[in-house]
Amino acid sequence: SELLAKQKRGETLSPNTIALTFDEPDEETYTKAIPLLVQNKIPFTLFISPGLAEQSEWETLKNLRKSDFVTIGLSTFTYGHLGGWSEENITEDLNRAKAIYREKLEQEPDYFAYPLGEYSAQFVSAVQKAGFHAAFGQNSGVMTQATDVMKIPRFTMTDDFGDLDRFRTTSNAMPFPVKDLTPDTSYMMTMPDIGFTIDNRISDNDIKKTKCFSSGTIQPETVFLGTGRIELRFPEAPITDRLRINCTITVAGELPDDDPRYRWLGFLLYFPVKTEAVDFSPEQP
Structure with a gap:
């Protein structure tokens, strides 16, 4: 809440500022990680799905x-892939979750995490109308003053991508300021056009250093269109139902x-439907 308040006021944060969050914490989180964090007075946030939480967890x-x-x-x-739900169905589910939260904890939830980090336009709308102060996805990135607080990015730490080297790298990540971002949601029926325009505060020389890669075996071509505009083009359809794409610009350290x-x-x-290939055909008018 403190970081979000500073963002709203336009205050500059320390370069080393990070926020720790846990989605659906497991037993090891409760028995190992949380006691250490509390003991060392390190703030953190837990996101709970009432449909999965048992009574002992609520205690x-x-x-x-x-x-x-x-x-x-x-x-x-x-808890699951809900991006295809209607806004009405999402709202009903949110109200059910909020009612249990209030009953168990006797307080109002202010912050929301999209299940599995996935959201559609109607999902974002439902969450905003439900009165949450901020909502978090799982797409990698650094929050800035321009970040939509209903779509805050986070770096995920998992068994496969959670070692100390990755933690150091992501903890030191810098903002990648862009506009005209497409797509700006994560729930797709066909492979979308992917592109963004880099803020003019980033030099042309640094823009040319942009490298993009995907979690799949098929990698995108990074196409520079001028005036800071970049588009990503895949030579063929990725064979997956869940795809991560990351773009980075390397910045030299202050000291040698x-x-x-x-x-x-x-x-x-x-x-939503895993097939042999994602449809690349353009949408018909």
Whole structure:
């Protein structure tokens, strides 16, 4: 909440500022990570799906909420790929989740995490109308003053991508300021046009350093169109239902021995039906 308040006021944060969040914390999170964080007075946020939480977890959360360093946020009651739901159905699910949250914790949830980090336009609309102060995805990136607080990016730390080197790299990541971003949601029926315009505060020389890569075996071509506009073009359709695309610009450290830092922009795309290939054909008028 403190970081979001500073963002709203337009205040500059320390270059080393990070926020720790946990989606659907497991037993190891409760028994190992959380005690260390509380002991060392390190703030963090937990996002809970009431449809998955057992009574014993709610008892633990009741105790944790008393700490000044713990924020308890909310996810949907139904946890899964919900981007295809109508806004009405999403709203019903959110109301069900909020009712249980209020009953168990006797407080109002202010912060929301999209399940699996995926959201559609109607999902964002429902979350905003539900009164949440901010909502978080799972596309990689750094929050800035221009970030839509209903679509805040986060770097995920998993068993496969959660070692200390990755933590150091992502903790030192820098903003990648863009506009005219497409797509700006993650739920896709066909492979979208992917592009963005880099802010003119970034030099042409740095723009040319932009490198983009995907989580799949098929990598995109990075096409520079001038005036800071970049588009990503895949030579063939990625064979996957969930695709991550990351773009970075390397920034040299301040001192010769410093490790480089990276401006980082991420996309997370979900295709609801896994097929042999994603449809690349243009939409018909």
